[in-house]
Amino acid sequence: MSVRASFEPNETTDESRSLRERVADNPGPARFWLLGTAVLVALEFGRYMGWAQQLVGAVKYVIGLVGLIPTWIGDSVGEATVPIVSYFVSDAITLVLLFGIAVLVTRFTSWSAVDQFDLGLSDRLVRFLERAVLTVVLATIAVLFAFTPVGGLVNGAIDGVFNTLSSIPTLTSREVISNQGHRTPGGGWDGTFLGLSPAVAWGIRTLLVYGYALTMIVWTWKGYTIFREHYRKADWTPRDDTLRRFRTHYWGLFGLIVVLMFIVTALWAPAISPTTADQNIASPYEYEIEYLNDDGDVVTTTPGQANLNSQSNGQNTIGPMSYDDYDRWSPLGTTSSGQNLLTHIAYGAQTSLVIGLLAIGLGGLIAVTMSMLTAYYKGIVDILTVITSDTIISIPAFLLVMMLSVIFNQGNHPIAEPLNGGLLLGLIFAFVYWPGMWRTIRGPSLQVAEEEWVDAARSYGQTPVNTMRKHMAPYIAGYIMIYGSLLLGGIIISTAALSFLGLGIEGSTPEWGRLINDGRSFVGTSSWHVATIPGLMIVLVVTAFNALGDGLRDAIDPEADTGGTDDTGTAAAGGGG
């Protein structure tokens, strides 16, 4: 075949080069894209550092929590037996935990002692030794951090660096485009961006946030197309088809847009809110604001005092798109306690996102893992999982959530601290809902485990973990996505319901459900917006998550493909067999 002969050398040279080399050959497009990315990142660098700081904080929190486990268990054992035993037990558990981390680390790094040294031992033994050595190294580091000043120094250094970096002003920061000011007796505005009214300043900032997020998404897409056009080895890969299917799935696109807006709102909550949650909700008596009173004087008060006179409670209403008596702009009006509704909703989006994603992510992970294990191994693993899940399911879900939430909150457990119990609620929902998710995907898992390709994988020695990941999990992904997105709505609603009963997230953490609870008695009055707007937001977000799940499922399933008959045609024509 002359065509192939001329095509082949080109193909082989092309394939043998790495991405770095391919970029070096043709740096133009890559340079262009990286420059654009650098500009975009620079515009919001301070905010990204703020997120990174929060992430580091979360990781530290988790490490701290895991670090407590050995002591807890050790102390309990010590109380039951001889106190000296507690030290041994806690040390042993520490080592087991560290060994577990070592296993994870070795699994996810490509370097392996097996390839590097020939010790004349079996691969299995070398791998075990490698992990044992890593455990000792980790233990040394842990001791160094816990019992020497090194830990404090490192901690302080990290905090200092992030504090400095995150205070850099960004394009959308409140200080740059401020909407907090007051009227002047002359009729203008003082303290706001360019002397514009707070409404306009806020509008500009909000537009900048969404515009920036949109630009970022478009630029990422642009990066992908540049990669595809200039640097990818193959002119076509399956991923292209997935994207093509999703691009024509309008219901899924609708979901994606709303979900992205929801996420942007949560991430940029401080910029989108007319005022910060801390000033308006958490500690309103620790700040001062100035306003022009009826007598034409600029006077000072606290936001807490101002809130008391700006309530939307039926008799008195600060509706959407209006100012209150204290020259504060309320794009969505105020709540029944006089707080800014948009601030409440934007920060509430963070709460909902954390709880929902934590619950679905963790619960889904447990469900998928268990369904893979039970379908692959069957037998005793299956029976135990059935018993466990049945036990959890047999207790009414909502009752269980309430019970656990009360126990941990009353016990002042350290888990109940973050987000006023938001983290705890996410974990509880994960625990309560994983059996349901597992049940839904159990049938398909058992079915796919019986497929011959699973046997085929075993026949050439594929490991069970990889078999489950490559040959079983993709068939479950569609189900778990649909069910997860349905459940996400349920969790947002359940969180709201708990707040409604006064058991969920209390205190200063904004939450959508509490808004509905607070405003439900005013739906028939002029203060209708207090419950209606968060209600509509919940409906919209829940629907959008469903739509996104639907679109994703259709996109990742090549057999759901309706378009592109040309592909099928050529494949069927060639080969002839």
Place this chain on the structure above:
Amino acid sequence: MSHEVSHEPIATETDVPTDSDGDVMIEVEGLKTYYENSGLLGGKPVKAVDGVSFDIRRGETLGLVGESGCGKTTLGRTLLQLEDATDGEIRFDGVDITTLGGDDLHEWRRNAQMVFQDPESSLNDRMTIGEIVREPLDVHEWETPQARRQRVKELLDTVGLQREHYYRYPHQFSGGQRQRISIARTLALEPDFVVLDEPVSALDVSVQAEIINLLEDLQNEFGLTYLFIAHDLSVVHHLCDRVAVMYLGNIMEIGPTEELFTDPANPYTHALLSAIPEPDPTVERDRITLHGTPPNPRYPPAGCPFSTRCPARIRPAEYRDLDDELWNRLNTLRDLLSERQRAERSVRDRLRAVVGKDTRFGTVEETYDELFGDQKVPARVQSVLDEIATLARNHDEGEAIAVFNEAFGSVCDDEPPAYHDVSDGGHQSYCHRHTNEYRSTDAVLENRHG
């Protein structure tokens, strides 16, 4: 044959001299694969493979035929360690692979691969052809990723597909093409031994020939050794060097293809071969019809596994003159009795029996009427039948069967046969008829069915 082929219960075995052509690659000895009850309390296991012994020589194609459910697929899967052997040995180049584990087993898997029956189910629909064929290479970390991709494209070429199909999905291909992909995956690790589990039975007849020819070409090119599992005898006749015939977990006959097809020794092989349709309508042929269904592999017969349906079963001398139809009825009676013995009677059944109502098994009278109503039963047979009826009425089926076997049983029911050499070419048959005291199978079949 390099070693003795035996059946477990037989203590005396005939030592067969080593065959001259080809060295032995796989030696299977006394292999048993039982499926245990999934329940916690155990119970009787299903004896899917119940003690088989045979050799596979390097470079040959051994056919494995038998009806559905006879355990041939289980045997193939056990050879590849996809099922755990309950007992026995599988020596692959001298190494007993049933004892391998961990890294050794992983390494060994390179040598032995399998082509599955259903190409619709053996390829993961969510992966591209390239990923599917590449996976064995990835698992065994074969050379570099680039080299793997190159090799996959060459393999696609080898099995008659195009290199561009690397990025296609399985559902874009026809059954025959999918089977080619499956074969390409099998060849990826350059195995020595391939189990072909009915590789063409799910395909159109026109495509079957192409795949068969491809398999033959590949065997010549790469020096592969095949175990070809099939129930299509004509395909086996075409492709295989030697054939093993399986029934109820046992190998009934094994020998060179041509010899086995033209001169079958075992009654079961006779029956199987007589089922091949004859294209010439004018040829006079007698089909040997087997009565009943194969026994439950949980409760195989004590003697020869084929004794319950054998057209050439050895009959006791004193009843030799009974006609064949009556023998069939008697066999049915025995099946019914053992079924009744196994079936647990519910409380309701017992109550109904006590008050004289019909149970779901029917009364003995009904059964007798159905079986022997239109038969002329000689008096000496009738007396035995009456004795059995009395016992059965009292629900003493065990005793009834004992009486039945006492009267009508023979060596076929009592003890498992031995493997007998029927020619010099390593042709062996598992039947009592090959001992000198009984007439040969051919003569009996000629007599009874001819």
